[in-house]
Amino acid sequence: xxxxxxxxxxxxxxxxxxxxxxxxxxxxxxxxxxxxxxxxxxxxxxxxxxxxxxxxxxxxxxxxxxxxxxxxxxxxxxxxxxxxxxxxxxxxxxxxxxxxxxxxxxxxxxxxxxxxxxxxxxxxxxxxxxxxxxxxxxxxxxxxxxxxxxxxxxxxxxxxxxxxxxxxxxxxxxxxxxxxxxxxxxxxx
Numbered sequence: 001x002x003x004x005x006x007x008x009x010x011x012x013x014x015x016x017x018x019x020x021x022x023x024x025x026x027x028x029x030x031x032x033x034x035x036x037x038x039x040x041x042x043x044x045x046x047x048x049x050x051x052x053x054x055x056x057x058x059x060x061x062x063x064x065x066x067x068x069x070x071x072x073x074x075x076x077x078x079x080x081x082x083x084x085x086x087x088x089x090x091x092x093x094x095x096x097x098x099x100x101x102x103x104x105x106x107x108x109x110x111x112x113x114x115x116x117x118x119x120x121x122x123x124x125x126x127x128x129x130x131x132x133x134x135x136x137x138x139x140x141x142x143x144x145x146x147x148x149x150x151x152x153x154x155x156x157x158x159x160x161x162x163x164x165x166x167x168x169x170x171x172x173x174x175x176x177x178x179x180x181x182x183x184x185x186x187x188x189x
Contacts, residue, residue, distance in 0.1 A: 001167040002093075003031045003062040007100075008053065009078050012069040014044035016097045016152065020065065020159035023176055028168055037071075037078035045069065058086035063166045068098025068152060073125075081107035088146060093165040095148035097141075097158050104149065105129040113144035118151050156180045 004024065006017055024030035036042045039055030058064075064087045071078055084107045088094050096104045101117035102125070104110050110123065110131040117123050120135045136142050140157040141150035148165060150158035160173040 001030055004166055005064050006034050007056045007066045008042045009037045009069050009071040010042050012044050012067045014046050016155050017067045019155045020162055024163055037080050058083045060090045063093040066096040066100035068100045072099035072102040093146040095162050097150040098152035101149050113147045114142050115149040116142045
Protein backbone atom coordinates (compact mmCIF):
# COMPACT_ATOMS: atom_id res chain seq x y z
CA UNK A 1 0.00 0.00 0.00
CA UNK A 2 1.18 3.55 -0.74
CA UNK A 3 2.13 5.84 2.13
CA UNK A 4 -0.50 8.29 3.36
CA UNK A 5 0.60 11.74 4.55
CA UNK A 6 -1.96 13.62 6.66
CA UNK A 7 -1.58 17.41 6.81
CA UNK A 8 -2.79 19.03 10.04
CA UNK A 9 -3.39 22.70 10.80
CA UNK A 10 -4.05 24.58 14.03
CA UNK A 11 -7.55 23.67 15.24
CA UNK A 12 -7.84 20.72 12.84
CA UNK A 13 -11.05 18.68 13.05
CA UNK A 14 -9.53 15.46 14.37
CA UNK A 15 -12.75 13.45 14.05
CA UNK A 16 -12.64 13.91 10.26
CA UNK A 17 -9.53 11.73 9.99
CA UNK A 18 -10.17 9.46 12.98
CA UNK A 19 -11.62 6.61 10.92
CA UNK A 20 -8.86 6.88 8.32
CA UNK A 21 -5.98 7.04 10.77
CA UNK A 22 -7.36 4.52 13.26
CA UNK A 23 -8.67 1.79 10.98
CA UNK A 24 -6.10 2.51 8.29
CA UNK A 25 -3.15 1.86 10.53
CA UNK A 26 -4.52 -0.62 13.06
CA UNK A 27 -6.80 -2.71 10.86
CA UNK A 28 -5.19 -2.45 7.43
CA UNK A 29 -1.55 -1.73 8.31
CA UNK A 30 -1.38 1.47 6.27
CA UNK A 31 1.75 3.58 6.58
CA UNK A 32 0.37 6.88 7.85
CA UNK A 33 2.49 9.91 8.67
CA UNK A 34 1.45 13.25 10.09
CA UNK A 35 2.84 16.67 9.22
CA UNK A 36 1.70 20.20 9.89
CA UNK A 37 1.26 22.92 7.31
CA UNK A 38 4.16 24.99 8.63
CA UNK A 39 5.98 22.49 10.86
CA UNK A 40 5.82 22.38 14.63
CA UNK A 41 3.01 21.63 17.04
CA UNK A 42 -0.73 21.95 16.41
CA UNK A 43 -3.75 21.49 18.65
CA UNK A 44 -6.90 19.75 17.42
CA UNK A 45 -10.38 21.17 17.91
CA UNK A 46 -10.76 18.55 20.69
CA UNK A 47 -7.74 19.96 22.54
CA UNK A 48 -5.40 17.10 21.60
CA UNK A 49 -1.89 18.55 21.30
CA UNK A 50 0.42 17.14 18.67
CA UNK A 51 4.07 18.09 19.08
CA UNK A 52 7.11 18.20 16.82
CA UNK A 53 5.54 17.66 13.43
CA UNK A 54 7.64 18.16 10.32
CA UNK A 55 6.65 20.83 7.81
CA UNK A 56 4.52 19.54 4.94
CA UNK A 57 6.48 19.15 1.75
CA UNK A 58 5.21 17.58 -1.45
CA UNK A 59 5.94 13.84 -1.48
CA UNK A 60 6.92 12.10 -4.70
CA UNK A 61 4.29 9.38 -4.35
CA UNK A 62 1.46 8.18 -2.15
CA UNK A 63 -1.65 9.94 -0.93
CA UNK A 64 -1.73 13.42 0.60
CA UNK A 65 -4.70 13.98 2.91
CA UNK A 66 -5.56 17.44 4.18
CA UNK A 67 -7.67 17.41 7.34
CA UNK A 68 -10.32 20.10 7.57
CA UNK A 69 -10.57 22.77 10.21
CA UNK A 70 -11.41 26.41 10.75
CA UNK A 71 -7.94 27.57 9.68
CA UNK A 72 -8.99 27.19 6.03
CA UNK A 73 -11.95 29.54 6.57
CA UNK A 74 -9.84 32.28 8.18
CA UNK A 75 -8.61 35.51 6.59
CA UNK A 76 -5.10 34.03 6.60
CA UNK A 77 -5.49 30.34 5.68
CA UNK A 78 -2.45 28.04 5.63
CA UNK A 79 -0.56 28.52 2.38
CA UNK A 80 -0.23 24.95 1.16
CA UNK A 81 -1.67 25.26 -2.33
CA UNK A 82 1.67 25.21 -4.19
CA UNK A 83 2.76 22.13 -2.23
CA UNK A 84 -0.55 20.37 -2.97
CA UNK A 85 -0.19 21.13 -6.68
CA UNK A 86 3.40 19.87 -6.62
CA UNK A 87 2.35 16.63 -4.89
CA UNK A 88 -0.34 16.13 -7.54
CA UNK A 89 2.17 16.84 -10.33
CA UNK A 90 4.47 14.29 -8.68
CA UNK A 91 1.74 11.67 -9.15
CA UNK A 92 0.19 11.73 -5.68
CA UNK A 93 -3.50 11.42 -4.98
CA UNK A 94 -4.62 14.57 -3.11
CA UNK A 95 -7.59 14.40 -0.74
CA UNK A 96 -9.40 17.03 1.29
CA UNK A 97 -12.32 16.85 3.70
CA UNK A 98 -14.52 19.72 4.91
CA UNK A 99 -12.54 22.99 5.15
CA UNK A 100 -9.58 21.39 3.39
CA UNK A 101 -11.61 21.42 0.17
CA UNK A 102 -11.15 25.20 0.25
CA UNK A 103 -7.38 24.66 -0.04
CA UNK A 104 -7.93 22.37 -3.04
CA UNK A 105 -10.21 25.01 -4.59
CA UNK A 106 -7.60 27.75 -4.01
CA UNK A 107 -5.04 25.53 -5.73
CA UNK A 108 -7.34 25.17 -8.78
CA UNK A 109 -7.50 21.42 -8.23
CA UNK A 110 -11.33 21.29 -8.30
CA UNK A 111 -11.86 23.27 -11.49
CA UNK A 112 -12.01 20.26 -13.84
CA UNK A 113 -12.96 17.25 -11.69
CA UNK A 114 -16.09 15.95 -9.98
CA UNK A 115 -15.97 16.92 -6.32
CA UNK A 116 -17.99 17.66 -3.21
CA UNK A 117 -17.60 19.74 -0.06
CA UNK A 118 -19.76 21.39 2.57
CA UNK A 119 -21.81 23.00 -0.21
CA UNK A 120 -21.36 24.72 -3.56
CA UNK A 121 -21.76 28.14 -1.89
CA UNK A 122 -19.06 27.16 0.63
CA UNK A 123 -16.55 26.59 -2.18
CA UNK A 124 -17.64 29.74 -3.99
CA UNK A 125 -16.21 31.77 -1.11
CA UNK A 126 -12.89 31.08 -2.88
CA UNK A 127 -12.76 33.79 -5.54
CA UNK A 128 -10.58 31.73 -7.91
CA UNK A 129 -12.85 28.61 -7.75
CA UNK A 130 -14.07 27.66 -11.25
CA UNK A 131 -15.42 24.14 -10.67
CA UNK A 132 -19.07 24.77 -9.75
CA UNK A 133 -20.29 22.87 -12.82
CA UNK A 134 -18.48 19.73 -11.51
CA UNK A 135 -19.82 20.03 -7.96
CA UNK A 136 -21.78 17.03 -6.62
CA UNK A 137 -24.17 17.72 -3.78
CA UNK A 138 -23.93 14.42 -1.92
CA UNK A 139 -23.14 13.27 1.61
CA UNK A 140 -20.40 10.78 0.63
CA UNK A 141 -16.84 11.33 -0.54
CA UNK A 142 -16.19 11.77 -4.27
CA UNK A 143 -13.13 10.49 -6.10
CA UNK A 144 -12.29 11.66 -9.60
CA UNK A 145 -8.92 10.43 -10.78
CA UNK A 146 -6.31 11.53 -8.26
CA UNK A 147 -8.57 13.97 -6.37
CA UNK A 148 -10.75 12.95 -3.41
CA UNK A 149 -13.12 15.32 -1.63
CA UNK A 150 -15.66 14.94 1.17
CA UNK A 151 -18.03 17.06 3.23
CA UNK A 152 -17.52 17.27 6.99
CA UNK A 153 -19.94 14.46 7.97
CA UNK A 154 -18.34 11.85 5.69
CA UNK A 155 -15.27 10.48 7.52
CA UNK A 156 -16.15 6.84 6.73
CA UNK A 157 -16.55 7.18 2.95
CA UNK A 158 -13.54 9.52 2.93
CA UNK A 159 -11.44 6.87 4.70
CA UNK A 160 -12.62 4.18 2.28
CA UNK A 161 -11.75 6.30 -0.78
CA UNK A 162 -8.32 7.30 0.59
CA UNK A 163 -7.42 3.72 1.53
CA UNK A 164 -8.56 2.46 -1.88
CA UNK A 165 -6.42 5.13 -3.55
CA UNK A 166 -3.50 3.94 -1.41
CA UNK A 167 -3.93 0.43 -2.82
CA UNK A 168 -6.37 -1.33 -0.51
CA UNK A 169 -8.82 -3.52 -2.41
CA UNK A 170 -12.21 -1.83 -2.76
CA UNK A 171 -13.95 -4.77 -1.10
CA UNK A 172 -11.73 -4.49 1.97
CA UNK A 173 -12.27 -0.72 2.13
CA UNK A 174 -16.02 -1.34 1.90
CA UNK A 175 -15.81 -3.12 5.25
CA UNK A 176 -15.31 0.32 6.84
CA UNK A 177 -18.63 1.52 5.49
CA UNK A 178 -20.43 -1.69 6.47
CA UNK A 179 -18.95 -1.69 9.96
CA UNK A 180 -19.76 1.95 10.69
CA UNK A 181 -23.23 1.84 9.15
CA UNK A 182 -24.31 -0.83 11.64
CA UNK A 183 -24.66 1.87 14.27
CA UNK A 184 -27.38 3.46 12.18
CA UNK A 185 -29.31 0.31 11.31
CA UNK A 186 -32.85 0.14 12.58
CA UNK A 187 -33.26 -2.02 15.64
CA UNK A 188 -36.51 -3.96 16.08
CA UNK A 189 -38.36 -2.46 13.12
